[in-house]
Amino acid sequence: MTATSFTFHGQHLVALPTGALHWPAQDALLVADLHLGKSERMARRGGALLPPYESQATLARLTTDLRITSTRRLIALGDTFDDDAAQDALGPLARATLDQITARHDCIWITGNHDPQAPGQTALTLNGLTLRHIAGNGPDISGHYHPKITLAGRRLPAFLIGTAHLILPAYGAYTGGLDADHPALATLIPDGCAITTGKRTRMVPLPLGSSLHKYPGGRARQRSGGNAPQ
Amino acid sequence: MLHAPGHALLIAPTGGGKTLAGFLPTLADACTGALGEGMHTLYVSPLKALTHDIARNLSRPVADLGLALRIEDRTGDTSAAKRARQRVDPPHVLLTTPESLALMLSYPEAPRIFAGLKRVVIDEIHALADSKRGDQLALGLSRLMTLAPGLRMAGLSATVENPSALAQFMGEADVVLADPGPPPDIAILPTTATPPWSGAGGAYAARDVLAAIRDARLTLVFINTRAQAELFFQALWAVNDENLPIGLHHGSLSRDARHKVESAMAQGALRAVVATGSLDLGLDWGDVDLVIQIGAPKNIKRLVQRIGRANHRFDTPSRARIVPANRFEVLECTAALQAVQAGELDGDGLPPVGGLDVLCQHILTLACAGPFDAEALFPEIRRAGPYAALTRAQFDDCLDFVATGGYALRAYDRWQRLMQRNGMWQLRDPRAARDIRMNIGTIVAPELLSVRRGPRGGAPLGEIEESFAASLSPGDTFLIGGQTVRYDRLRDMVVEVTPQPTREPKIAVFNGLKMATSTELSARVLALIGDRSAWTNLPDHTAEWLALQAEVATLPTPGTMTCESFLRGGRWYFALYSFAGRNANQTLGLLLTHRMEQSNLAPLGFVATDYALLIWSLDPVRDPAPLLDPHGLRDGIETWLAENAVMKRTFRAVATISGLLQRNLPGQRKSGKQATFSSDILYDTLRKFDPDHLLLRITKQESLRGLADFGRIEEMLRARPHIVHSLPPHVTPFAAPLMLEAGRIPIRGAGTERLLDEEAARMMAEAGLQLDDSRAKTGA
DSSP, X not given: OOOEEEEETTEEEEEOTTSOEEEGGGTEEEEOOOOBTHHHHHHHTTOOOOOTTHHHHHHHHHHHHHHHHTOSEEEEESOOBSSGGGGTTXXXXXXXXXXXXXXXXXXXXXXXXXXXXXXXXXXXXETTEXXXXXXXXXXXXXOSSOEEEEETTEEEEEEEEOSSEEEOOOOSSSOOEEETTSHHHHHHOSSEEEEEOSSSOEEEEESTTHHHHHOTTOOOOOOOTTOOOO | OTTOSSOEEEEOXXXXXXXXXXXXXXXXXXXXXXXXXXXXXXXXXXXXXXXXXXXXXXXXXXXXXXXXXXXXXXXXXXXXXXXXXXXXXXXXXXXXOHHHHHHHXXXXXXXXHHTTOOEEEEOSHHHHHTSHHHHHXXXXXXXXXXXXXXXXXXXXXXXXXXXXXXXXXXXXXXXXXXXXXXXXXXXXXXXXXXXXXXXXXXXXGHHHHHHXXXXXXXXEEEESSHHHHHHHHHHHHHTOTTOOOEEEEOTTSOHHHHHHHHHHHHTTOOSXXXXXXXXXXXXXXXXXXXXXXXXXXXXXXXXXXXXXXXXOOTTSOOEEEEEOSSHHHHHHHHHHHHHHHTTOOOOOOOOOOOOHHHHHHHHHHHHHHOOBXXXXXXXXXXXXXXXXXXXXXXXXXXXXXXXXXXXXXXXXXXTOSEEEXXXXXXXXXXXXXXXXXXXXXXXXXXXXXXXXESTTTOOEEEEEEHHHHHTOOTTOEEEETTEEEEEEEEEXXXXXXXXXXXXXXXXXXXXXXXXXXXXXXXXXXXXXXXXXXXXXXXXXXXXXXXXHHHHHSOOOOTTSEEEEEEEETTEEEEEEEOOSOHHHHHHHHHHHHHHHHHTTOOEEEEEEOSSEEEEEESSOOOOHHHHXXXXXXXXXXXXXXXXXXXXXXXXXXXXXXXXXXXOOOTTSOOXXXXXXXXXXXXXXXXXXXXXXXXXXXXXXXXXXXXXXXXXXXXXXXXXXXXEEEEOOSSXXXXXXXXXXXXXXXXXXXXXXXHHHHHHHHHHHHHTTOOOBTTEEEOOO
């Protein structure tokens, strides 16, 4: 497993290929937007009957990440459930896996716009960094947008790292996404880095392919060599 | 035939007046006042343009006879108000398409609308039979038989090799064969300009085509895709010094624009119409005396049906001229003409068994109309020709999938889509009917992205397949609409490009329908190449082009495996000229890329045609012998196949038709927000957790239908151990058209990972950033 470590406001953090964020100093694993119970919610509303395995798949991945990083704490940054009713409707296998996770780890549930009534809190501050669902007054770490980056023609979920905000990709299996250059995201993080997920992590600058897109003549964008965006 | 007690299938060449024959019993009933209440006749055609034309052609005799016969059409173009009125007060004769029929059957009023139906006329039935649209139509017809037990069907078809298969498609029908008429006058149009090595537009021949138009009364110019039709139309006008009235007609034009051209043509105000398939198939516009086909028609059947448009007098030969778009097509057209002269039609084969995904959609459609009894539905389904051999277990599987999702984990007991109440199946939530109706249809087009010049609403240049767009990196150049452009970015589902007139395209794109040539035609083309004495029948430029291929690489000959490797634009290409047919080449592509992945050659994708297979990779094939060794070819292939893009594409279509995925409707994908996840995720999830699920079984079966049997491939490799491999310094005359082929299959392996690494490193370097020990610092 190749991960990418970086420093955000003095905190050493590690982005995992699955989309989870490891924070060694806090002995914590952060994940955003699990959207558990999504297929159940669609079925309840009379829509298509999607393969009902995504909650199981997501939780199995989470169990592996927790084991590999051997963290004590799990912090979920909101939209853990696809809606408030989804919590009670979780299948027995997914329920058992979730119970196992909560029994073995100190879990902190932050509520999101999809699961406002879920037990949990709306925000938490650790070492000067606010953890919340939707980015607000930085510096903060959040989720909500399901950011994606197109690299070599493939659209990949990605961490977005700016001056004030660190935004996590969606961890859930059946989740769409929003391109990093969408105005909603570009306003929050006009300049910085992204770390793509997938088989392994890769870091790329933001805005993406800036030299090509901003200077149609194709001249490379001049930056002071070697410095990361401040 | 008119008074045949049962159903009838009339086979006649185009122009034989068979459409009118199909309506004669209806007109007879109208004359004798025997029409009865409500809808009397339903006419179904594969094309909405045909329904307009028939409406026009019928209204004349009806008016002449002074009959009180109301004739209306109903297609996707029909206004909502008119459709609503037709449901309340149906006309005597309704002209429609298979999709609109399925939609009508989904309404609760369907039993009332069709109760008095006496006649069904199915036009151009040969164009529907062997497809999922045909499956859907057959199911709809069987439903109609239930709603109106006394109805009689008449199928109308152009000449086919196996009429009994078509009759079987209708359930049962008496076959009536008409006189085939005189043989067509068909030849290659001599051109003053030389056709290019590759390309599909035919613009080089604009002047020659215009001259032919000038000499004829009314000409139909057929071209294979909409984009090509636009470009060729422009090319014609650029040389149209005399301002001959020439129109354009294709399915992307607005309904008004299409109707305008259709009526101008009917009134004799036009000298020529440039058209795609939207005008294809049996249009009966008397005065057409010349058909010009731009580009190879790919199969002979299509060619013969297209020439049928010319000179719709049954007793004079049709006149048609072909304009090959590139030199390879000169070979193909020459071979196709030999076949027409020999009286050969492509084999029709037996229609495959009906798609189970289509059956799933049909069950959902019926549930929208009202509660149904499974015991009564099963025999009704089996009455549809393509489903005659359906087993009860297959039927129950489909019903279970539609009702519960059909998962091993019975998760949706509370939220079933269909519930059984008092023995009858019905929608649990009647509001779901709206979504189900929106999803009706069996055509799943590839996702197309529009290409625009510059940022923010620049001029539109055309459309490319999403999968092709996904293979582009910023800075890549490609061909679209006849010009070279540079890919800048993808924004809001629009591909933004900058024209680069002087640069040679790095990647070429050919956006069009993939049409398979028959294996007979492939064999003819190979024989033509191998026989130097036959080259005298070819235009000089094409003979020279063959000689050039022989010089820079090797000409393929029967019995050998001729292949070549060359470097272009940072990618290695391996071209194999097997002439074994598309299915065999597609299968070889899967098998060979698997071997290349194992040998770390980093294959990135492949494309198969009837003649050849082209694979591109990061590292070259230097020795093809181990690659083509039949021994152990299948080792580990199961997983490779299951994870391949061929399978995933098929799954997407199957999942959409069966109602698991909601169809992406035009205009729904404007924002950069991806509201839904890709079907690939569903496919991977199912494979992992529910490998025996119905949709996976359908997907596998259908993918294999497009592939050749592995045993046959091994046999071919054993039979042709002689491998001729050349290493030309650049792309060869034969490989050039391959680089433009549609239907590229991407390979997601080590090569993709390497590309991602390179791209990320390049972007970091351009931004002046450096990673130390995969660590970067950011923030304060």
